[in-house]
Amino acid sequence: MKSKVYILIVLAMALLVVPIVPEALADSTRSQEYKIKAAFLYNFIKFVEWPKGEIGDSNEPITIGILGKCPFENAFELLKDKQAKNRKVVIKRFKGFKELKNSSPNDKAELQRIINAIRKCHVLFICSCQKEELKEAIDSVKNHSVLTVGEVKGFLETGGVINFLMEENKVRFEINLAAAKRAELKISSKLLRLAKRVVKEESPEEKEK
Amino acid sequence: MFTQKSSLTRVFVLVLIYLLMFAFNEELFAQQEDTDEQGDLFEMSLEELMEVPVVVSAARKEQKITEASVPISIITAEDIHYSGLTDVPEILQFSPGIDMLRLSRFRWAVGVRGLHEFISDRTLILINGRSAESPLFGGSEHYTLPILMEDIERIEVVRGPGGAAWGANAFTGVINIITKKPEDVLGYFGSTTINQFGDSYTHFRWAEKQNKWRWRLSVGYEDLENSDDAGAGRYTSNTTGTVNSLMGFSSFTADDFMRNYRFDSEAFYDYSDRTRMSFGAGYSHAGVGDWEFGGYYPGGNGWYETVRSYTKLEHDFEDGSTGYLQWFCNFASSKVPTLMKWNWMQNDIEGQYNFKVASAHNISIGGNFRFIRLDTKIQDIQSLTYPGEPFDEQFAGAFLIDRWTLSDRLTLEGQIRTDYYSETQTDWATRLTALYAMDEEKDNLLRFSFAKAFRTPFTSVRNTLTGRVPLPSPPYPSGLYAFNVIPADELENEETCSFEAGYTGKLARNLTLRADTYYQRYSKLIGYTKVYDAFGLPYHKTSNIDGADSWGAEVELALDGKPGKLSAWYAYNDFQEDVSQQGIRAYCPAQHKVGLTGRLYLPDGWTFNANYKYSGTTRTLDLDTTILDIGSSHRLDLGIVKGFAKERGEIMIGVSDLLNKTNGPHFGSGQLSAHETPGLTLFARLQYKF
Numbered sequence: 001m002k003s004k005v006y007i008l009i010v011l012a013m014a015l016l017v018v019p020i021v022p023e024a025l026a027d028s029t030r031s032q033e034y035k036i037k038a039a040f041l042y043n044f045i046k047f048v049e050w051p052k053g054e055i056g057d058s059n060e061p062i063t064i065g066i067l068g069k070c071p072f073e074n075a076f077e078l079l080k081d082k083q084a085k086n087r088k089v090v091i092k093r094f095k096g097f098k099e100l101k102n103s104s105p106n107d108k109a110e111l112q113r114i115i116n117a118i119r120k121c122h123v124l125f126i127c128s129c130q131k132e133e134l135k136e137a138i139d140s141v142k143n144h145s146v147l148t149v150g151e152v153k154g155f156l157e158t159g160g161v162i163n164f165l166m167e168e169n170k171v172r173f174e175i176n177l178a179a180a181k182r183a184e185l186k187i188s189s190k191l192l193r194l195a196k197r198v199v200k201e202e203s204p205e206e207k208e209k
Numbered sequence: 210m211f212t213q214k215s216s217l218t219r220v221f222v223l224v225l226i227y228l229l230m231f232a233f234n235e236e237l238f239a240q241q242e243d244t245d246e247q248g249d250l251f252e253m254s255l256e257e258l259m260e261v262p263v264v265v266s267a268a269r270k271e272q273k274i275t276e277a278s279v280p281i282s283i284i285t286a287e288d289i290h291y292s293g294l295t296d297v298p299e300i301l302q303f304s305p306g307i308d309m310l311r312l313s314r315f316r317w318a319v320g321v322r323g324l325h326e327f328i329s330d331r332t333l334i335l336i337n338g339r340s341a342e343s344p345l346f347g348g349s350e351h352y353t354l355p356i357l358m359e360d361i362e363r364i365e366v367v368r369g370p371g372g373a374a375w376g377a378n379a380f381t382g383v384i385n386i387i388t389k390k391p392e393d394v395l396g397y398f399g400s401t402t403i404n405q406f407g408d409s410y411t412h413f414r415w416a417e418k419q420n421k422w423r424w425r426l427s428v429g430y431e432d433l434e435n436s437d438d439a440g441a442g443r444y445t446s447n448t449t450g451t452v453n454s455l456m457g458f459s460s461f462t463a464d465d466f467m468r469n470y471r472f473d474s475e476a477f478y479d480y481s482d483r484t485r486m487s488f489g490a491g492y493s494h495a496g497v498g499d500w501e502f503g504g505y506y507p508g509g510n511g512w513y514e515t516v517r518s519y520t521k522l523e524h525d526f527e528d529g530s531t532g533y534l535q536w537f538c539n540f541a542s543s544k545v546p547t548l549m550k551w552n553w554m555q556n557d558i559e560g561q562y563n564f565k566v567a568s569a570h571n572i573s574i575g576g577n578f579r580f581i582r583l584d585t586k587i588q589d590i591q592s593l594t595y596p597g598e599p600f601d602e603q604f605a606g607a608f609l610i611d612r613w614t615l616s617d618r619l620t621l622e623g624q625i626r627t628d629y630y631s632e633t634q635t636d637w638a639t640r641l642t643a644l645y646a647m648d649e650e651k652d653n654l655l656r657f658s659f660a661k662a663f664r665t666p667f668t669s670v671r672n673t674l675t676g677r678v679p680l681p682s683p684p685y686p687s688g689l690y691a692f693n694v695i696p697a698d699e700l701e702n703e704e705t706c707s708f709e710a711g712y713t714g715k716l717a718r719n720l721t722l723r724a725d726t727y728y729q730r731y732s733k734l735i736g737y738t739k740v741y742d743a744f745g746l747p748y749h750k751t752s753n754i755d756g757a758d759s760w761g762a763e764v765e766l767a768l769d770g771k772p773g774k775l776s777a778w779y780a781y782n783d784f785q786e787d788v789s790q791q792g793i794r795a796y797c798p799a800q801h802k803v804g805l806t807g808r809l810y811l812p813d814g815w816t817f818n819a820n821y822k823y824s825g826t827t828r829t830l831d832l833d834t835t836i837l838d839i840g841s842s843h844r845l846d847l848g849i850v851k852g853f854a855k856e857r858g859e860i861m862i863g864v865s866d867l868l869n870k871t872n873g874p875h876f877g878s879g880q881l882s883a884h885e886t887p888g889l890t891l892f893a894r895l896q897y898k899f
Binding site for chain 1: 258272273525527530563568571
């Protein structure tokens, strides 16, 4: 009888522990996801060429803008003080468009100031929380040499250049070559080769712009 | 009614199954999850971040393994590390389709789908894409290469002709050893392995990164005691009667030790974002014990020295194209009483340019020029001699590779290469491949290929002249030998054509299946024929003898993830010569081979590793039919590893050939005697990273 009790206890514990532990680990997994995305951003800089006029001289840093409040935004802190293309990498954070409009709906000057700052970034990571304002965010850097990087479905079709995908818990990416061309960015063949998907022609939505 | 004991067993089995399900839970199986522990994410390349296995041996530039135009298997740094093995040939045997036999303490016969020998000249060995073969004897003498096991990033094994990419001698396959980059192994590292026989293998490494420079320096010492001391040494002769007593085989002992000093270095200079230079130099000195060859056994020690160096300039052009220029020089000097004293030097200049045409064509063009000088010195009357030495030989090759993306699903790849060789004739090789993706994600691919390649006859085969085992006079006239080799008539290149089909697919999460099948036709194979003189004495002479057919398949199933690795493969490799028992200087492949690898990463820094290989009977093809086939064998290696000091240190205890089934004497070509080698071996390894 006593052994049956033990058996029941062991089974109960196993049944409880197995579903709970993955949940507990989910946060650390997602945090790791963003650390890996930060490392990808760092690698993208190496494999993308900006027009000479846009990249500035060698004393100027490479600026990575983070648009919106990311769930694990501290992961991007790891990029601070890194060197890429023999320049320092700096991180600039920007409030999301919706957040900005809600906080100061009539302050168009503030909005324009932020848009101008965004346009000075070399890389703009648009968080998934900006899904509803995605078109506005991408349009804000239209005709500027900004490497837009997103993480939502349809990002490329909206005119973004590189989009992260999750595939079996691994980070993958896809590239919109037409959007890169429009932004006068040259993407290395290595990056194109590793991309899960390469969009070569502009989508009807992009053509309309 | 169950007994209490059986109920408990059932419960524990249930719990175990449940815990295994937990262990293989998809969330926890995320491989990238632990990358922080594996090193700085920002030091990782894109491929490492994506954990995409890339290969370079199929088309001379990096591509995903699934998109390669030829079957390729990868032996990873982890496979090498957790095996605890200290020789490249030993780890190669656990790769599908590889045939491996141990001929002495340090001589191995390794071949892709057979045709292996103590120098397997039909399988091309490369180190970082640079030739590692001896121009005198053809193949690679693995023990002379200045390469240390823990410096290997991966070994790519190409099964099938690779001549269109790599030139004259990638006949049955290519084995490309890729070394680790300095940035992946920064700091100091020390490792030492000892076994129950007193053999040892020690390696120290320093890797550093400063400004635009990165470098790696390694030194190593390997000591293999002779077979007698290592608890083996049972001598077998395949000769009888007069020859046996003439050669003194009855008092034969196995003093076949090896002591090897190795040094290897590589430095990279990032001149700019687009331009890189790399330099490398390696040196190996192997002192070796007695060895019988061709019935000659003077019983003296010898040595082998090898120097490898290279300089490479790589540039990424603004239009996305890339290219490199490279020079490498391999030099070897040896003195082996059984053979002779020799020096040879290879100088090779190579260039390659990769570019796109009309966005659908990924093209690589390039070529090389190689100058070889061989110089041999006779040691005594029974040395191998090469009339007409020194030899100056030249190779020149040019290749074109076009990877044409016809649609999202269909890719065609064409490779063509022509090589000029000063000693035979200009020849050509090709590989034509169609790759079809069965799904949009390209997780399931079909591959169909046709390939042609050739093998040039190396200097030793063309020119050897020797007489061995002097016959007593009287009754024979003086100056006659029982075993004679005479130079070949004009030899032509060996040729092969193959038809291949393959499938690579993802069956489930983390579960991949590869299946490859082939038919291969060999023609003009170079082997030995026997001619007799007026006294009826036999002479061995090399010539282009008949061809052979080869066919088979390899199937590999692999599960790889956070909890560990599990892979199983089966290879069926058949070979049928046109004329029975023709001497082709090599063994046939074992028809049936099975491999299993299991690795489990346990909590608290423990790792368990197991490698198993079954090899069926290996047929020997030799003019002397008294040489027996090599029986089937099982090989099982087990190892357990424990990390300490925050994983900086590591201790390993292992046993290789647990079943003690691979210690039988194997005769190599030209050997009339063979020794058993140590089978079951207990070993321990200690490593520390500073």
